[in-house]
Amino acid sequence: xxxxxxxxxxxxxxxxxxxxxxxxxxxxxxxxxxxxxxxxxxxxxxxxxxxxxxxxxxxxxxxxxxxxxxxxxxxxxxxxxxxxxxxxxxxxxxxxxxxxxxxxxxxxxxxxxxxxxxxxxxxxxxxxxxxxxxxxxxxxxxxxxxxxxxxxxxxxxxxxxxxxxxxxxxxxxxxxxxxxxxxxxxxxxxxxxxxxxxxxxxxxxxxxxxxxxxxxxxxxxxxxxxxxxxxxxxxxxxxxxxxxxxxxxxxxxxxxxxxxxxxxxxxxxxxxxxxxxxxxxxxxxxxxxxxxxxxxxxxxxxxxxxxxxxxxxxxxxxxxxxxxxxxxxxxxxxxxxxxxxxxxxxxxxxxxxxxxxxxxxxxxxxxxxxxxxxxxxxxxxxxxxxxxxxxxxxxxxxxxxxxxxxxxxxxxxxxxxxxxxxxxxxxxxxxxxxxxxxxxxxxxxxxxxxxxxxxxxxxxxxxxxxxxxxxxxxxxx
Amino acid sequence: xxxxxxxxxxxxxxxxxxxxxxxxxxxxxxxxxxxxxxxxxxxxxxxxxxxxxxxxxxxxxxxxxxxxxxxxxxxxxxxxxxxxxxxxxxxxxxxxxxxxxxxxxxxxxxxxxxxxxxxxxxxxxxxxxxxxxxxxxxxxxxxxxxxxxxxxxxxxxxxxxxxxxxxxxxx
Numbered sequence: 001x002x003x004x005x006x007x008x009x010x011x012x013x014x015x016x017x018x019x020x021x022x023x024x025x026x027x028x029x030x031x032x033x034x035x036x037x038x039x040x041x042x043x044x045x046x047x048x049x050x051x052x053x054x055x056x057x058x059x060x061x062x063x064x065x066x067x068x069x070x071x072x073x074x075x076x077x078x079x080x081x082x083x084x085x086x087x088x089x090x091x092x093x094x095x096x097x098x099x100x101x102x103x104x105x106x107x108x109x110x111x112x113x114x115x116x117x118x119x120x121x122x123x124x125x126x127x128x129x130x131x132x133x134x135x136x137x138x139x140x141x142x143x144x145x146x147x148x149x150x151x152x153x154x155x156x157x158x159x160x161x162x163x164x165x166x167x168x169x170x171x172x173x174x175x176x177x178x179x180x181x182x183x184x185x186x187x188x189x190x191x192x193x194x195x196x197x198x199x200x201x202x203x204x205x206x207x208x209x210x211x212x213x214x215x216x217x218x219x220x221x222x223x224x225x226x227x228x229x230x231x232x233x234x235x236x237x238x239x240x241x242x243x244x245x246x247x248x249x250x251x252x253x254x255x256x257x258x259x260x261x262x263x264x265x266x267x268x269x270x271x272x273x274x275x276x277x278x279x280x281x282x283x284x285x286x287x288x289x290x291x292x293x294x295x296x297x298x299x300x301x302x303x304x305x306x307x308x309x310x311x312x313x314x315x316x317x318x319x320x321x322x323x324x325x326x327x328x329x330x331x332x333x334x335x336x337x338x339x340x341x342x343x344x345x346x347x348x349x350x351x352x353x354x355x356x357x358x359x360x361x362x363x364x365x366x367x368x369x370x371x372x373x374x375x376x377x378x379x380x381x382x383x384x385x386x387x388x389x390x391x392x393x394x395x396x397x398x399x400x401x402x403x404x405x406x407x408x409x410x411x412x413x414x415x416x417x418x419x420x421x422x423x424x425x426x427x428x429x430x431x432x433x434x435x436x437x438x439x440x441x442x443x444x445x446x447x448x449x450x451x452x453x454x455x456x457x458x459x460x461x462x463x464x465x466x467x468x469x470x471x472x473x474x475x476x477x
Numbered sequence: 478x479x480x481x482x483x484x485x486x487x488x489x490x491x492x493x494x495x496x497x498x499x500x501x502x503x504x505x506x507x508x509x510x511x512x513x514x515x516x517x518x519x520x521x522x523x524x525x526x527x528x529x530x531x532x533x534x535x536x537x538x539x540x541x542x543x544x545x546x547x548x549x550x551x552x553x554x555x556x557x558x559x560x561x562x563x564x565x566x567x568x569x570x571x572x573x574x575x576x577x578x579x580x581x582x583x584x585x586x587x588x589x590x591x592x593x594x595x596x597x598x599x600x601x602x603x604x605x606x607x608x609x610x611x612x613x614x615x616x617x618x619x620x621x622x623x624x625x626x627x628x629x630x631x632x633x634x635x636x637x638x639x640x641x642x643x644x645x646x647x648x
Binding site for chain 1: 575576620621623624626627631633634636638640642
């Protein structure tokens, strides 16, 4: 099969990011102060890649003999990944300097993980999904333990690695069974024959095992054991990346392989699985988060419950649910990244100041930080006009359209519970006297990251149509 | 008796004996060396089946790289006092026996009662052609070119990650 050289132009985002990784590696090797240069280089690289991905939004094609897709949903995901990673880079510099762990390699691994996510969301072949997943996961394992001196970071890295490898084993086994029963690894072929294939027991078993593997990656309830320890132990900026773009990448794969169920006439074979997972994740995450005093741990449990809300979309399985999930992922990415950026600015040495008590009276120390943290907490709780509200709204509407009203009711109930622990942070910041004494570093690039995410959360919240119409215009492919 | 059969018997015997040797030797280094023997015998069997590529990969990757790594780990983490797995946990032994019997019965049943040749012989020519190095190389650089390039980045990221975790100096 000959390869058309014009196809390379359509995967320009991949080429640019790949080239960036190679250049960064060379720079790291031969230039002594690479850690001063690489953050800027990576931030610009991410922004350029994301912008170029967006220009190809309406130019949807399948390339390289059905391996990669360009444009459409994948373009929106590429934009989310790259913008999210750029925000992470901005908040990383000052944060890593606190631990003396500001290495050039950190940024190379960041770029590689984004390349992996981009492969996952653009993949049209299960083979490609697996390569992207591994590239992303391996970078995450290392990034989680980048601060080698800290015992909890080592624990997080090790735990994530072992359980992640276990989940990968599940995914590979599922892929093997799917290949054995469907005789192909092409997603399009599987999607087009979905209803015929679901009569085959081996296919169903393989698919279920694959879904279990990805349920681990999105941190849904019975497969969530690793989340609190890993999110708390890892470097705060890395946690932000793992919990937002990593989750979005796993969901992009789920949306791609489940494309068949989103069309009108094919029944959603896995509706029970998704609905059960969604209910358990939402309630478990929201209820356990109430008892957390550490902010990173609280956001870890909130991340489990947000995975639950997104799973409502997969249970609903109609067109508006795809749009809902993608919108939710975009909104969640920026509000959660913002919250983690605030934590990374406030956090002192040796994990200090991540407790809720440290946030008491934050308003008197830094009104800007307190304002944005309150903004992110309102957004995460799903209070209008922040972006989080519309994410939940679209997903719940999709569930009602699919006659799963009970699931939407559970979702609303769980959001009501979650308001308590999100607003508790706001109450601490504005209505409590300061107990700890610490100084927030001036000229902190993390502040800039916080403001950018805050702005995006507001824009998506006040003008949700700007994003939603773009999503709706491309999902009918 | 033709030459192919003689070679097969020699390789199969080497493989079986070295496998038994591997699990019965108390010294881990000798066990690892037996495992290398086993890998070589397996590589020979693959060659007999016309799977040249898998045979070479078996030697380069398993017998070469992975076994050297095993030996290094065993020699570097030399702990003679380590409690023996079976003497510590008796029930594991019974579990292992059950699994071994199950696998053995399954294989025996397949070979002697199911006549696997009926299914396999249909596509012998096809699978022989698919297993040659030329074919795999062609596939790798046309259909699977993008995953192949992705594997390059995967290895780069893994190397950088390992170096950062193991070697990076903190100031």
